[in-house]
């Protein structure tokens with residue numbers, strides 16, 4: 001591993017806007033504004049852009065990769081964003097990080113597709129993960145899912161039909177005006193890279 005990457009991984013947990021251990025009382029911000037999570041935030045572009053766009057809400061990007069969280073944290077600090085932070089953990093462990101019913105919304109943005117059938121359980125929209133998200137969300141909590149992978153999207157639609165309720169389904173976010181405007185106005189890093197190569201799919205849903 002390059003020395004610089006290792007250094008980033010070693011120091012990331014000491015940053016003020018990065019959490020590697022759960023906060024007492026699950027209070028990650030000084031106010032009681034709604035809490036929005038981005039699952040698999042990578043370098044944090046989307047979490048930061050949403051925090052800039054909605055200063056009245058708090059955003060936490062979650063990812064397992066320390067070097068990505070390091071960059072996300074530095075970029076949020078440069079912008080002096082008080083309503084953006086990052087959590088470095090496995091999504092599998094997110095249930096221990098937030099009190100039950102404390103999260104208002106979750107964005108699952110361009111997760112890895114895990115195409116092989118034996119790896120489907122690793123998909124961040126599998127039933128196993130939906131059960132984890134359900135515990136964290138408020139009773140009326142909403143999830144948003146964006147992907148460029150049709151097979152993953154169709155799979156996720158099936159899982160949500162079985163375990164929740166689809167509120168909105170858009171099969172070509174940038175090819176029309178379906179869905180909320182924010183879908184076209186704030187893009188993730190992956191979305192910016194792949195939106196010219198095919199449709200972007202979006203699902204808004206609840207878990208029952």
Ligand SMILES: C[S@@+](CC[C@H](N)C(=O)[O-])C[C@H]1O[C@@H](n2cnc3c(N)ncnc32)[C@H](O)[C@@H]1O
Nearest residue numbers: 040041042063064065090091109110188189190
């Ligand atoms: C394809 S990238 C998408 C990044 C970003 N959401 C975007 O749209 O630009 C997927 C990210 O999810 C993270 N990830 C995948 N599985 C994870 C897991 N089980 N726990 C934590 N992070 C995970 C990876 O480290 C990676 O940064």
